[in-house]
Amino acid sequence: MIRVLRRFRRHTSGMIGLFLVLAISCAAAAAPLLLRNVNPLAVNLATSAQPPSRQFLLGTDDMGRDVLLRVIAGAPVSLTIAVVGVLFAMIPGIWIGLLSGFYQGRLGSWLMRGIDALVAFPRILLALVIISIAGAGVSQLTLAIGLSSIPVFARVMYVTVQSIRHRDYVQAAVALGAKDWWILWRHVLPNAFAPVLVQASLNIATALQIAAGLSFLGLGPPPPSPEWGAIIDSGRTLIRQQPMVIIAPGAAIAMTVLGFNLLGDGLRDTLDPRLKR
Amino acid sequence: MRRLIGLVAVLLMVALVAGACSKPKETDPNTDPKPDTTPKVLTFVEGVDISTLDPAFATDRPTQTVLRHLYQNLVDTDPATGGVKPWLATEWKVSEDKKQWTLKLKSGVKFSDGSPLNAAAVKATLDRLLDTKLAAPNRTLLSTVTAVEAVSDTEVRITTKEPFAPLLENLAHPGAAILPTNFDPKAPIGSGPYTLKERQNGVKLVLAKNANYAGAAPTWAEIVYKPVPEAAARLVALESGDAQIVNRLAPESVADLKGNSKVEALVKPSTFQISFEINNRMKPFDDPRVRRALNLAVDNDALVKGPLRGMGSVPVGPVPAGAQWPMTLKAYAYNVDEAKKLLADAGVKAGTPIEIWTTQGRYTKDKEMAEAVSGYLQAVGFAPTIKVMEWGTYSKAIEDPKKTAALYILGSSVPTLDWRLTRNFLSTSPNNYSGYKNEAVDKLLLEARTVFEDAPRKALYDQVQTKVWEDAPYLFLFNQVQIIGVQKGMGGLTVYGHEILDFTAAK
Numbered sequence: 001m002i003r004v005l006r007r008f009r010r011h012t013s014g015m016i017g018l019f020l021v022l023a024i025s026c027a028a029a030a031a032p033l034l035l036r037n038v039n040p041l042a043v044n045l046a047t048s049a050q051p052p053s054r055q056f057l058l059g060t061d062d063m064g065r066d067v068l069l070r071v072i073a074g075a076p077v078s079l080t081i082a083v084v085g086v087l088f089a090m091i092p093g094i095w096i097g098l099l100s101g102f103y104q105g106r107l108g109s110w111l112m113r114g115i116d117a118l119v120a121f122p123r124i125l126l127a128l129v130i131i132s133i134a135g136a137g138v139s140q141l142t143l144a145i146g147l148s149s150i151p152v153f154a155r156v157m158y159v160t161v162q163s164i165r166h167r168d169y170v171q172a173a174v175a176l177g178a179k180d181w182w183i184l185w186r187h188v189l190p191n192a193f194a195p196v197l198v199q200a201s202l203n204i205a206t207a208l209q210i211a212a213g214l215s216f217l218g219l220g221p222p223p224p225s226p227e228w229g230a231i232i233d234s235g236r237t238l239i240r241q242q243p244m245v246i247i248a249p250g251a252a253i254a255m256t257v258l259g260f261n262l263l264g265d266g267l268r269d270t271l272d273p274r275l276k277r
Numbered sequence: 278m279r280r281l282i283g284l285v286a287v288l289l290m291v292a293l294v295a296g297a298c299s300k301p302k303e304t305d306p307n308t309d310p311k312p313d314t315t316p317k318v319l320t321f322v323e324g325v326d327i328s329t330l331d332p333a334f335a336t337d338r339p340t341q342t343v344l345r346h347l348y349q350n351l352v353d354t355d356p357a358t359g360g361v362k363p364w365l366a367t368e369w370k371v372s373e374d375k376k377q378w379t380l381k382l383k384s385g386v387k388f389s390d391g392s393p394l395n396a397a398a399v400k401a402t403l404d405r406l407l408d409t410k411l412a413a414p415n416r417t418l419l420s421t422v423t424a425v426e427a428v429s430d431t432e433v434r435i436t437t438k439e440p441f442a443p444l445l446e447n448l449a450h451p452g453a454a455i456l457p458t459n460f461d462p463k464a465p466i467g468s469g470p471y472t473l474k475e476r477q478n479g480v481k482l483v484l485a486k487n488a489n490y491a492g493a494a495p496t497w498a499e500i501v502y503k504p505v506p507e508a509a510a511r512l513v514a515l516e517s518g519d520a521q522i523v524n525r526l527a528p529e530s531v532a533d534l535k536g537n538s539k540v541e542a543l544v545k546p547s548t549f550q551i552s553f554e555i556n557n558r559m560k561p562f563d564d565p566r567v568r569r570a571l572n573l574a575v576d577n578d579a580l581v582k583g584p585l586r587g588m589g590s591v592p593v594g595p596v597p598a599g600a601q602w603p604m605t606l607k608a609y610a611y612n613v614d615e616a617k618k619l620l621a622d623a624g625v626k627a628g629t630p631i632e633i634w635t636t637q638g639r640y641t642k643d644k645e646m647a648e649a650v651s652g653y654l655q656a657v658g659f660a661p662t663i664k665v666m667e668w669g670t671y672s673k674a675i676e677d678p679k680k681t682a683a684l685y686i687l688g689s690s691v692p693t694l695d696w697r698l699t700r701n702f703l704s705t706s707p708n709n710y711s712g713y714k715n716e717a718v719d720k721l722l723l724e725a726r727t728v729f730e731d732a733p734r735k736a737l738y739d740q741v742q743t744k745v746w747e748d749a750p751y752l753f754l755f756n757q758v759q760i761i762g763v764q765k766g767m768g769g770l771t772v773y774g775h776e777i778l779d780f781t782a783a784k
Contacts, residue, residue, distance in 0.1 A: 043652030045583030223648045
């Protein structure tokens with residue numbers, strides 16, 4: 001563990017990713033505290049669509065709301081949707097992959113064929129279908145992100161478990177007469193977890209993009225929510241007058257996605273012993 | 278190999294960037310090599326594609342704009358007064374019992390296929406529209422008509438069940454355009470200045486000059502209609518010269534285009550009034566005090582100056598200027614204290630939920646309006662929630678009398694008062710989605726249909742407008758303006774208040 005950490009500290013881009021992710025997470029966590037005296041949702045038409053100034057560092061949107069405050073207020077919303085969505089996908093995804101990878105047989109192949117069927121659809125299409133059934137909103141968006149991410153985790157877990165299943169230490173445990181659940185819990189899961197962790201980090205990045213995209217299309221939380229994609233949508237008509245309404249949340253999305261991607265790459269490089277030089 | 282691919286990719290990127298940065302070749306208008314040899318084509322860009330070529334089914338303004346160039350009506354809407362003026366019918370008279378109208382047709386008018394436009398064609402058109410088997414949405418225009426007869430080749434007699442004063446106004450509606458006896462919506466034939474040349478659904482529609490057109494020859498040999506949903510993309514089409522006229526520019530564009538040497542924005546009045554209709558069936562909004570309070574709680578002036586950038590006006594009555602007989606009443610001035618007092622009087626508690634429905638992109642800044650109104654209503658103690666729906670779903674959902682929405686955005690652009698007011702405020706009208714019911718208003722509206730002289734008829738509508746304004750069945754938001762982008766120097770374009778354009782004389 002310590003060795004892994006030390007290796008990660010030497011991984012520059014991984015560290016940059018970690019720094020970005022931490023910075024944005026801190027901003028998201030501190031958002032309620034930062035905004036306790038101002039309401040980033042309050043409409044004030046007198047200051048509609050103003051360019052950046054000392055009072056409004058990034059200007060205001062159509063409804064006269066401070067863009068900077070809205071982007072900060074949007075951080076917890078957007079991050080929660082992506083992170084909760086991915087965590088939500090990990091649990092069933094990991095179990096499906098674990099069981100079908102370990103047992104193979106009819107159960108395994110049926111489960112994996114089901115997952116294959118889901119993989120056949122592009123993720124954003126899957127999310128669109130789920131939202132058109134469940135309706136638009138934060139929880140529905142999270143659910144859509146989660147359900148559409150399950151196949152990724154199931155696949156990664158399945159492949160990893162398959163390669164571990166025939167390792168000596170698993171075979172030894174079987175020979176010693178250990179129960180299946182014990183083998184799964186003590187030997188298979190811990191050793192198969194690294195790729196899933198990498199996948200989770202990379203997946204949060206895609207989830208964030210999909211969430212922002214769906215919100216942009218009006219399938220996310222209803223107005224006046226400051227979800228980043230929704231802010232971009234509301235600034236669309238102002239692109240010539242007040243481009244900051246689009247640039248600011250766009251930059252926030254880009255930074256977060258970059259952060260999680262670099263972190264994921266870093267984790268992969270340090271956790272995978274095969275890549276060790 | 279990999280390096281080779283990398284090199285190619287880099288070269289490609291450089292080429293692309295260079296291509297994007299280089300200026301298009303400037304052409305000097307004075308030395309244009311071939312100024313008048315190609316046919317003159319006018320490209321018009323709208324927000325949506327037209328929905329039909331059959332007048333009986335045309336209910337939206339973009340479609341009616343196209344149909345206006347293909348067909349003609351018996352009478353025309355007068356853009357100056359909102360009333361009617363002669364078109365295919367040159368004169369008309371009403372019988373003693375006021376149930377029979379005799380219209381005299383202009384002679385010598387031909388359809389684009391050369392066949393004559395006579396009384397038989399008029400009869401066939403109106404009978405077709407009245408046919409219940411066709412089930413056309415525009416049938417309601419003629420719902421009181423019981424018979425249409427061709428008296429002679431140039432005379433038509435229309436009989437109504439009861440005296441019906443607004444008949445001519447309804448005949449001026451694009452839905453009552455005159456068609457040949459063998460009309461086929463797939464290959465439409467009309468008597469308008471243009472005929473259909475080509476139609477690709479969702480892509481474009483091309484109209485060419487009608488050789489048999491009786492009136493003054495139109496300026497443009499061809500009119501191309503193109504739908505482009507994004508306002509920003511329409512502006513680009515105008516600026517790049519791809520389009521000569523574009524409709525429905527964003528309010529921001531007007532300031533943007535000031536000082537532009539090539540294109541300009543025309544700002545024209547519109548009979549379109551946008552409101553949040555209030556669900557009058559729902560408690561506590563069945564109480565007129567609450568509805569008045571909603572109107573007082575919203576600062577219409579700030580809405581017009583803020584998100585609309587001044588492109589609109591504050592409503593001073595339920596009928597905006599430019600319609601038939603508008604009335605200037607006392608505007609609901611922004612007054613939070615008065616609104617709170619009215620709400621307290623009506624027993625509305627703080628935190629009363631209020632569900633606001635809106636659609637996106639149908640009306641100018643519709644979603645933004647919902648957000649702004651939600652903010653204002655929060656300030657007087659409501660707990661608003663917003664639901665955004667796509668137009669297809671939305672237009673169905675608001676028809677339901679049991680809808681959970683307290684407020685939903687909708688506009689009305691009908692220029693003639695009978696149709697405008699009975700549609701929205703007669704308690705038995707199928708289009709009265711708000712459920713507004715006032716027996717006095719019902720009585721006045723039905724009485725006005727039997728009054729044939731303008732002055733007493735107007736007096737009845739004045740009473741209706743005053744009562745409706747007081748009852749506040751809607752949260753009146755703003756009167757829209759039409760923002761039309763044109764190439765600089767474009768003149769002769771006729772813009773009707775109900776958002777129909779006529780390009781025939783544009784140049």
